[in-house]
Amino acid sequence: MAFEFPVRIYWEDTDAGGIVFYANYLKFFERARTEWLRSLGIGQQALRERTGGIFVVSETAIKYHRPARLDDQLVVTARLQEAGRASITLVQQALSKTERTPPGNALVHCEGTIRIGWVDAATLRPARMPSHILEVLK
Amino acid sequence: MAFEFPVRIYWEDTDAGGIVFYANYLKFFERARTEWLRSLGIGQQALRERTGGIFVVSETAIKYHRPARLDDQLVVTARLQEAGRASITLVQQALSKTERTPPGNALVHCEGTIRIGWVDAATLRPARMPSHILEVLK
């Protein structure tokens, strides 16, 4: 099951094409990942203070299917695909909540996979994820 | 040969990790594509008024290698990999200009491929790229 997070489209998200600027879906994906972590009891600011580490994105592969527009309501999902000591991979989607479809057939605005590494916050070098974090994620 | 465009890192580009937020490289890549088009005589605002069409990103595959930081100087490249009537694909890199390396060995912050479709600006549906644009691109 995927974690779900609602996102509303505001003026800040759109561009002169009248649609959501392509980089901004990465913001929505990041918000959903943050709330997914929070739902597991992981606050990133607190985590950094305790462990000295932060998550940093190392790879993305994104497909843009349908433009979203001002005032649209989206549901952004996050589902863990893989978790190791050095990095985790998530599958994420930005689904339309505005355009109604049959159950289980939501229209997809944008989707992709995001790989995230664990790094030392001071040096930004790859590090081994604390095992209690890895356990919670799994 | 790749088109090159300089980018300086400002406060707006960074996040609380002290590094460039991952979505912002897509802004830098877009700036470089816009300037590459402009260097070919293609202004997107004028193009839209004349042809009724705009470019819209349909797919990205990005790898993040080294974080960039406040005040860093980058060179962002754009090189056409493929061009068809419905879409074009570019290879883009964000290279370090701050950290010196032997010639031809620039450090790579971020790189990837970007596929861009041509759509009708009013309907946002895929359309056939005007042939004079396609010729200029090739």
Added chain:
Amino acid sequence: MAFEFPVRIYWEDTDAGGIVFYANYLKFFERARTEWLRSLGIGQQALRERTGGIFVVSETAIKYHRPARLDDQLVVTARLQEAGRASITLVQQALSKTERTPPGNALVHCEGTIRIGWVDAATLRPARMPSHILEVLK
């Protein structure tokens, strides 16, 4: 009474100083204004399609009191101060929901007044606000 809208601070909102980048409070204020309008039955996309007009900010006066940080929870307010045929003025605050205070004594991150004009969406020239909109706002 002021309209209230919750805002969570994400990585995208912060900068390398570890705090919310000053321009981003204007995004939060815009989100709260949009939701305030929506609470009055005014959707801006629909409004534009029906009337051909849009709201455009013409003046801001903002004070920044306390930096907000990653994971902070804010309440952003919007209160109409003045409404005329050409423009409206709102008072807005970004209050801390994270740091607890006695009732009625919320800590203020940022506050100010925002003047917004009504313009023709095609020409962007000042226009007279439709009277039914003005009535709803008052």
Added chain:
Amino acid sequence: MAFEFPVRIYWEDTDAGGIVFYANYLKFFERARTEWLRSLGIGQQALRERTGGIFVVSETAIKYHRPARLDDQLVVTARLQEAGRASITLVQQALSKTERTPPGNALVHCEGTIRIGWVDAATLRPARMPSHILEVLK
């Protein structure tokens, strides 16, 4: 004499109204301030490492006169109005470089004053600006 810095309008800067989103002028103003400081030999990243202090905006008063659009070229200015041990005040303008006018009569997109305080980077509390910085600014 005001310091001048060129800014080009890209897709990322615009919104669905077809114009530059109001918060983004604050980004342009920040870029121009950063380059003004750099022109005086002050790099903010280096400054922070040496002194432990950073500049943080404490107040803005901005008027928006004329919308800027995709592909527009702006000149953004920065002129020191006042400098004290705790804060400095600048006057900044975003002028049109695209629309030609008689010399000395540039069209103004946006202008205002920005007050910036000097704070300890760790505590974010107001601090006394190092005297050598204050001297350079004056």
